[in-house]
Amino acid sequence: MESIENRHSGTAGGVLVTSDQSKPLNVHVSVSPYASGTVAGQRALWMLVNLLVRAVGAVASLTVTCPENKLLPGVSPGHAVGSSLLPAVLKPAQLINGVSVAPAAQAPERSFVIGIGGVDDAQLYLIFGDWWGGITSTAGEDSGAILPFGPYIAAAHAAGQVFRASRGRTEFDPFFYDSWQHATTHEIPKDPPPLGASLKSNFLLAGVGAVGTAALLALWATPGLEGTVHIADGDTVDLTNLNRCVLFDMPSVGLPKATTAARALEFGGAGSLTWDPHNGLAQEHPRRQQPLDLLLSAVDTNRSRLALQRLIPMSILGASTYNLRASLMRAGPPRSRACLVCHNPLEPEISDQKVRERYLAADAETRARLAESLAISVAELDTWARTARCGELDNRALPFLGEALDPKPLQFSVGYLSVLAGVLLAAEAVKDRIASDGSLNDDLNYVGIQTVSPWSPRNSVTRYLPQGDCIFCGTGGSTTRLNLWEARYSHR
Ligand SMILES: [Zn+2]
Structure with a gap:
């Protein structure tokens, strides 16, 4: 039977206890008066509530205490800037039809309390800047962040902590993750100087699932971006998507993913991006530029990755999740680093x-x-x-x-991890536009994030080498295509 929690009810390869042994938490989110008036605090709240409501089976009930304040731009898609903050956070969450969520004057007894800003008595606090976010056991106010990446990263890690705690993994180790340097730290990371006033951003984003919707939301919430984001997905929203696709709710079920996401982000963004959706495959998007400047891959099948790589974009960034691990890669340089297809065997095709x-x-x-x-x-x-x-x-x-009609078992997939991957994809796309020295580059082109052990030495940038017999860039591929990729890559 299809249900919201289908995709996160597995054990993620034996790391979690089975879902029938799950101990769902009553979660309370408490927001300080200061944080309720900052754009970063409001975004952290929106994302945290959105993710916790989707965590059916991990969260039993959700309550929120938040001082009255006005909604700021680029926080809650579809809600008028200047309207009351709490309804603009709770109403969209209620439409997901997941865990029940309601305002409360104070934390109900025996609830797990998560704090945003300087509030008392929370077990876990979200701390964030522009590019970094983390979870700690001590309160702190944000210092005026205006980018969405840090608040979303912090919210994703807090939701992840709740999800894992409900499934037998209660260990808690405070940390910050910095998407600018791709580093996990004990110390609060230092943000780079603010972005310029306007940043030309023309992308093609392929795959409007969990990773894709989080990336789109983060781009929508980034001030200064201008241009067109072409988006493509041939699927419609189904019930099992609702555990992790931050832009979709119960009324979206049955609707095409690409236009539904574009409609959700039509107004109120922090920048001035235009969305150009296509309800079909990326390679058939009627208005994509040719050759493609920057492709963002958020697809989840290897056949789709092959089709995207064959478009031979100048630059490709790809994000994906597997069990409790997220990863981000830059494809190339040709012949010396992996392409989008390397190490991703094609799924068998049925007759x-x-x-x-x-x-x-x-x-x-x-x-x-x-x-x-x-x-x-x-x-x-x-x-x-x-x-x-x-x-x-x-x-x-x-x-x-x-x-x-493929009866393959559904891959394990949980909301917080998809959001993490999507937000890192959007952040990396913005870094690519400003040629950041913290970007994935021609040498170090891959980063993995193992969320069960944030301090794993594998959570750092590394070299992702090509597969010798890759069917695109190796001995199994076409020399003509590879030469074309090399020529385009050298012009980026
Ligand atoms: Zn390859």
């Missing part, structure tokens, strides 16, 4: 015959839903499945049905 058998074995409701997605009648689809005559099916129908 047309198998797709037809699976379709015929599906229940009536599923068949009706698939026919609707393909904009043809159930009778037509039934005829195709029985006779293999596909006059009414276009060339995208078979791959779509193959994917939709």
Whole structure:
């Protein structure tokens, strides 16, 4: 049965206790008067509440104490700047239809209290600057951060702490993560000088799932960005996406991901980006620039990664998650560092015959839903499945049905980790625009973040080497394509 918690009910490779042994927490979020009036404090609150409401099975109930204040720009998509803060945080969270959330005058007894700013008696505090965020056991106010990355990173780590605690991992080790230097620290990191007044940003973002929606939200909330973000995803929102896609809620279920995300971010952003959604594959986006300047990959299948790499963009940044680990990579330089496809074996493709058998074995409701997605009648689809005559099916129908009817077990995927990966992807895209010296570069092109052990020596930038027989950049690929990538890469 489909439900919100499907995708995070697994054990993440045996790291967590099983979900039936889960001990859901009653969580209370307490915001200081100062933090409720800063854009960073408001963003930390919005993201924390959004993630905790999605953590069905880990959070039993959620209450919030927040002094009255006015909503600032770039905080809550779809809510008017200047309106009352708390409703602009709670109303969108309630539409997710996950954990119940309500305002409270004070923390209910026996609740796990998370503090934002200088409040008393919290077990865990969010601390953040422009580019860094972390969790500690002592209170602190922010020092006027205006970028969204730090508050979102802090909120993701706090939600992660709650999620893991409910599943038997209660150890807590305060730390900060700095997305500017990609470093985990005990000391509060130092932010670089503020961004310039305006920053030209034309990207193609492929994949509007959990990682993609978090990246889009972070770009929307970054002041000074201007240009067009082309976005592409051929999927529609389903119930199991709601545990981790920060821009989607119950009313989004059944709607196309790309246009739904773009609509959510239409107004109220901190910069002046324009969104150009395409409800289909990135390689078919009708208005993407050619050649592509910067591609942001937030897709989650290796076949999609191959299709994106074959577009041969000048620069590629890719973010993904696996169990309780997030990673971020820059593809290239060609021949000396990995491409987007290296070490990502293609998923097996199933035969047309198998797709037809699976379709015929599906229940009536599923068949009706698939026919609707393909904009043809159930009778037509039934005829195709029985006779293999596909006059009414276009060339995208078979791959779509193959994917939709694939009974593969759902990959473990949890909201806080996807948000972390998406926010790091957006931050790295902004760093790329300003040629930051802290960016992933031609030598150190990969960073992994193991959230169960933030101090793991593997949580640092490293060399991600190519795979010798890679089907794009190795002996399994085409020399013509590789030469073209080399030529484009040298012009970035
Ligand atoms: Zn490769």
